[in-house]
Amino acid sequence: MKSLQARVTVLATVATALLVGLAGMLMLVSQRAEIAMQTADSSRVHYMCSSTRCVPLQPYATAATPGVLVRYASTEVRPALSLWPFGDSAATRSQQVGEGPRRDEDEARAIASRAQEQLDSATLALLAVLASITTLVSVTVLAATSRVLRPVETMRAEVAEINEHNLTRRVPVPSSDNEIARLAATLNETLDRMHRTVEDTRRFVADASHELRSPLAALRAELEIALSHPYLADWPTVVKSALEDAERLQELTTDLLLLARLDADALDKQDTVDLTAVVRREVSRRAAVTLEADDQVLVPGRRAQLSRLLGNLLDNAERHAGTEVVVRLRGGETATLEVIDDGPGIPEADRERVFDRFTRLDEARTRAAGGAGLGLAIARRIATRHHGTLDATDAEGFRGIRFVATIPTGIPQPRKATALGQQRLGDEVWQFLNGSIVPAHGHIPEPRPVPEPELDWALIFGEHQPVHA
Known part of the structure; x- marks a missing residue:
């Protein structure tokens, strides 16, 4: 995965999924506890019991006393709810807790099944919300990175077209004052320095060639004239003049070599x-x-x-x-x-x-x-x-x-x-x-x-x- 846009999008998606998943897990655990508590509260039945039998107590209803000595007891169904929403809710286990008479098993199983169905619905709804949030974040990050990196891609394409024969092209600088704009400005400044360096080098080579050509042409002319009339030439004067031209060439090449060393070497x-x-x-x-x-x-x-x-x-x-x-x-x-x-x-x-x-x-x-x-x-x-x-x-x-x-x-x-x-x-x-x-x-x-x-x-x-x- 070489694309920076894809890397940023995947990283943002994974990070969002982890954070949203953790938050969703905490919400589901809280929801399970709440549904289990509501189920236990709704399934609780209170009894008035004597030594022989128990009479259920109904709200706002009169109950016959089963005996002289009575006691109060209750029974509730506590389901064992699962966070996995794709299981069989009818197979949800439950436990009856209390000192009162036990409820019918089919009735207890039905209470636990309804509680599991309620938790499954809440879980699926929460998963849908979390998936929507993750997808929305991914699309937003993808669009944002595409918009942010578009000027960078434009600069890359522009720099790819620059070569040694066309150093006058520059990358476009975005109007916004941000890191991308500063990068473009710095890149243009670097291209300006490179352009000046290349132009200085070209001018230096041309000037050096011109300076070297003058003494070489004079030296060659003097020697050719002397050789064309060897018996008429004043050879000591010819040699002296040639030596002066050679010394001038030596001084010039020494200076050129020194300049090259000064430009190339670092003073470390x-x-x-x-x-x-x-x-x-x-x-x-x-x-x-x-x-x-x-x-x-x-x-x-x-x-x-x-x-x-x-x-x-x-x-x-x-x-x-x-x-x-x-x-x-x-x-x-x-x-x-x-x-x-x-x-x-x-x-x-x-x-x-x-x-x-x-x-x-x-x-x-x-x-x-x-x-x-x-x-x-x-x-x-x-x-x-x-x-x-x-x-x-x-x-x-x-x-x-x-x-x-x-x-x-x-x-x-x-x-x-x-x-x-x-x-x-x-x-x-x-x-x-x-x-x-x-x-x-x-x-x-x-x-x-x-x-x-x-x-x-x-x-x-x-x-x-x-x-x-």
């Missing part, structure tokens, strides 16, 4: 990360970056991903900054990480769009400085995976933009801000020589170029690193 394995140490380590690799950070801001998460979040924000800030980039870290119940630059800024209408994948504003569309438009998308995805947020707001005191990332900690932490830009000159020189930071003062020599950091294979591939030939 977390460590306690000292976000201050992560920020200082990342800032130490950059030039002309001012850091203001609280000491020992602890957050739950993965160190490599948090480092990647800040690295992407700093890459974006350095790409657009005029002269200054400021990083601020504040602790508390929520860790707040700010990256501020004094560049041209982002129009307010585009501040949410910049976090979409492959989104590049007009100023960033050049091949040399534009990138693939995945850095901010990866940064926001990492912040979201750490149950935080990442938004772009106005930069207070700056002409550029401020990116604010918040990550919940749940641990109240002391605020001991230290600004590296305000430390002593000797500390700056020592940190410069040590490679921690690069101060932007004219009397300190410019630092040597920092080598490109190696790819964090643990972040991309997990525990399994790629095998190099």
Whole structure:
């Protein structure tokens, strides 16, 4: 029995039958006792007895005294009634109780038979009433469940018609404000999320194909031109250009693989990360970056991903900054990480769009400085995976933009801000020589170029690193 309607109807019918049957049984037992008592009362005969004979007493009639010394006695018929209404009432047994003379057996049997017939009639009438009540309940439950489940069946049929080629259809929402209506609304919300996810995936695949095609086409054109004129080609220049295209392809595929992992994996394995140490380590690799950070801001998460979040924000800030980039870290119940630059800024209408994948504003569309438009998308995805947020707001005191990332900690932490830009000159020189930071003062020599950091294979591939030939 797979139908929910049939199950509910059968369950309601059985429950009603049990309850009604129990009530009917109690009523029949009470009715039997009442009929037996009425039969005994109606069959009772009172006698005035002497030592030799008994004279029956009749209501409102004069009776002759049978002797000088008399006593009063009575006799009644008590039938043994059965609750089974389909038996032979003539075979009903009875018992005569009392000190008076016994009644004739045929007369006693007739009294018991009439009492049994009366009980059988009452039993059959009660059974008919109980059967009618049970049937009425069954029909009512069947009609009610059919009416209640009709919208569910409509929703099921509508969802069955939805496929990957038609995700715009939605289930009808009943006008009544009940559980079925809320189910339909929730189902439509789920379908909306699925639709957006599928559309994002399709757009992501199309954008990724477009981004991969451009460097591949450039690489192929360069090699084909060089091969068509092998004696005229400047092979070192050709190889260098091909290597740049290959590096761009490698960076793009690495970002795509990271996005795929961030979308697929759940952040179930977390460590306690000292976000201050992560920020200082990342800032130490950059030039002309001012850091203001609280000491020992602890957050739950993965160190490599948090480092990647800040690295992407700093890459974006350095790409657009005029002269200054400021990083601020504040602790508390929520860790707040700010990256501020004094560049041209982002129009307010585009501040949410910049976090979409492959989104590049007009100023960033050049091949040399534009990138693939995945850095901010990866940064926001990492912040979201750490149950935080990442938004772009106005930069207070700056002409550029401020990116604010918040990550919940749940641990109240002391605020001991230290600004590296305000430390002593000797500390700056020592940190410069040590490679921690690069101060932007004219009397300190410019630092040597920092080598490109190696790819964090643990972040991309997990525990399994790629095998190099």
